[in-house]
Amino acid sequence: MTLLKFSHERLLPTLSEPLEEVTLTDWRENPSGNAGATALVVDNDIPLSDIASDLSGFSVVILNFPKFQDGRAYSQARLLRDRYGYTGEIRARGDVLRDQISYMVRCGFNAFEFSGEDVSGADKALREFSFAYQPGADNEAPVWRKRLSRAAAA
Amino acid sequence: MKIITGNRLSDGLVVFLGSDGQWTPALERAANFADDAAKTAFADAQLRVEEIADLYLIDVDDAGALTGRETLRESIRKAGPTVRLDLGYQAGA
Amino acid sequence: MYRYDEFDATLVAERVAQFRGQVNRRLSGELTEDQFKPLRLMNGVYLQLHAYMLRVAIPYGTLTSQKMRKLAHIARKYDKGYGHLTTRQNIQFNWPALVDVPDILDELAEVEMHAIQTSGNCIRNTTSDQYAGATAEEVEDPRPYAEMIRQWSTFHPEFSYLPRKFKIAVTAADRDRAAVKFHDIGLRIHKNDAGEVGFEVYVGGGLGRTPFVGPTIREFLPKEYLLSYLEAILRVYNQQGRRDNKFKARIKILVNSEGVDGFANLVETEWNQIKNSGVDLPREEIDRIHAYFASPKFENLSGESKTHKAKIAEDKEFARWARTNLAEHKTSGYSIVNISVKPIGGIPGDISDIQMEAVADIAERFSFDEMCVTHEQNLVLPHVKKDDLFAVWSALKAVDLATANIGLVSDIIACPGLDYCSLANTRSIPIAQRIAERFSDFQKQEDLGELKIKISGCINACGHHHAGHIGILGVDKKGEEFYQITLGGSGAEDAAIGEIAGRGFSSDQVVDAVEKLVDYYKNNRQDKERFLDTYRRLGAQPFKEALYDAA
DSSP states (O other), X not given: OEEEEEETTEEEEOOOOXXXXXXXXXXXXXXXXXXXXXXXXXXXXXXXXXXXXXXXXXXXXXXXXXXXXXXXXXXXXXXXXXXXOOOSEEEEEESOOXXXXXHHHHTTOOEEEEOSSXXXXXXXXXXXXXXXXXXXXXXXXOHHHHHHHHHHXX | OEEEEEEETTXXXXXXXXXXXXXXXXXXXXXXXXXHHHHHHHHHHHTOTTTEEEEEEEEBOTTSOBOSTTHHHHHHHHHXXXXXXXXXXXXXX | OOOXXXXXXXXXXXXXXXXHHHHHHHHTTSSOHHHHHHHHHTTTEEEOSSSEEEEEBOGGGEEOHHHHHHHHHHHHHHSSSEEEEOTTSOEEESOOOGGGHHHHHHHHHHXXXXXXXXXXXXXXXXXXXXXXXXXXXXXXXXXXHHHHHHHHHTTOSSSSSOSSOBOEEEEOSSSOSSOGGGSSEEEEEEEOTTSOEEEEEEESOBOTTSOBOOOEEEEEEEGGGHHHHHHHHHHHHHHHSOOSOGGGXXXXXXXXXXXXXXXXXHHHHHHHHHTTTTOSOOHHHHHHHHHTTOOOOOOOOOSOOHHHHHHHHHOHXXXXXXXXXXXXXXXXXXXXXXXXXXXXXXXXXXXXXXXXXXXXXXXXXXXXXXXXXXXXXXXXXXXXXXXXXXXXXXXHHHTTOOOOOTTSTTOOEEOOGGGTOSSOSSOOHHHHHHHHHHTOOHHHHHHHOOOOEEEESSTTOTTOXXXXXXXXXXXXXXXXXXXXXXXXXXXXXXXXXXXXXXXXXXXXXXXXHHHHHHHHHHHHOOTTOOHHHHHHHHOHHHHHHXXXXXX
């Protein structure tokens, strides 16, 4: 596993800083006993409603891909960014492969416990597409917005 | 007895593991394995990931003819579509 | 018709480049088959019994002659000279080599086509009414909305690894030719009491081993909210759809377990949070897409064509075809032409390279360069002048595409079955061929009227057997092919799931069994009743008796 962080449109290998992890369930049951925790681990079958108040003390939220075909965490990441305004690190854990990372970035992930070996390939895969049809949790404007600005400029 | 079969990775065509260790399109040239030997040979064949997609075992009788539940399916795989006799291995080279 | 701009073209080209890289990584052994399979599926590449299969997307079924000619070229150069029209208005090729697929995709991209999301657990090609843009029945053309959905769903980062595949269909007519109630999401464009146009939204329809007619979760959705509403449905499904059992993973199971109201509430709650957050298209983009679908410039013609009338009077065969294969056009002096791809004894939906080119030529000359694949595995020329009908028929006849059987007993939907498909338990095509041959007399077929037979070679129901007036499901019985009959299904606006008639029939018996049902109908129908109407009036019992008592 290699920890990759996404910044300035690039994926860079990063040394794993020590994190104190706590699951959302444990945190909610015993916040004082987990006061030192820095990373919140949210399983992918947990509904994210009312999570806003849990997020404030955490600089990292870890979401899970038990198999890469299990895409629930994509929605969780979008909700964290779009709905709950979480701006810290969202880290993907589990079956995290090169061909899915660009979708993860579009959904708001910015750190990856990468299961593969080819880090430069994963970085390259991020730039395979120049545009996106739909808005995501990243900064990429959807194609229709680009069409509008182009039409306005013409 | 068992035969090891799969589809060739490059073009998807049906192949069988021959007794010389090469893949062959002809069921008649496939190696027949006793059940125990089949397990070992299958595990070895599975390592050849760059050659084959979707590897599995099929049942044959002692004479090497298809037998069991999947006979119809395997006979169609071996020959080609029953509704297009001009296509598949049945059509010849 | 929609044309790619630089954005569409770039994305499709980049997708081909990406897949070329993925194929190379698979061939070099860097990717295992398990890792590669979902990637190839999302590019339309299956592994079937004999070879790979490539499914090419035809958005809402619509083709130009340029596209059709490219499909013919691909059939000839990379395949074995034919393609197969599918029940989702796509086309598939049965023999491509994996190493050739990137080149095929490059060739498709040249004519603004692709194989994106024609398989895999993602949002599939959106289907529509094959009479779209040509029928007076529709409130408006549904295809611009299908195109908006195509773009929104393409490479959707959140919804590419759903619990299961996801199919959307749109219609705008009361007569449903798109089977919208058998889709994960069905959309029916209609006018509300205030005269505004919007969508009725059905969710959780489907066939397969647990068939459901999709219930309405919203009677009226204002048009401008289409994409945010879809996004809300998909988000609920992505999070809450079952992933523990692939046979319970479709959205219909979630809708059923939550209840229609419960599910609708989940969607409405989600939608209320996102409906004004920038998911929906602005007016300008909606107008831009609509503009591509403007009606062709029809001539001012009288409703009656003297040429057509004269030809009907002098040629009985043409007259029959005109009765069975034409439909009313919205414009005076024009007709919608249905091309049957179900020759008697042929393979339903198979079309050769030469036939494809012939249809392309005919469409270019006589139908404003437009044609459409139907979910019943046929083709439509949407805009043909009545004066030209005889010429069109003659040209079709020359390539064996003038079978006069649209909607009749020999116009059978059949899945590829065990002749091609690795999931099938039994063959389907030979049964379709033998039924068509049994009822080959065109006069008798016409006399029987609308009768929809649909055949699936396994419980996955790709041949829509649940929706057949007579449905046939192949089951494996200790290595032998058996066929179960269902009765009274419908895929139209009166959607219904067929009822199992009783024990199955061997391959030898099943055609006789169908004939007994048809005979019973013929002897007991009233007036112009269809098979389905007689069945509904009399109930299942007498049909079952006819099927089993005399046996």
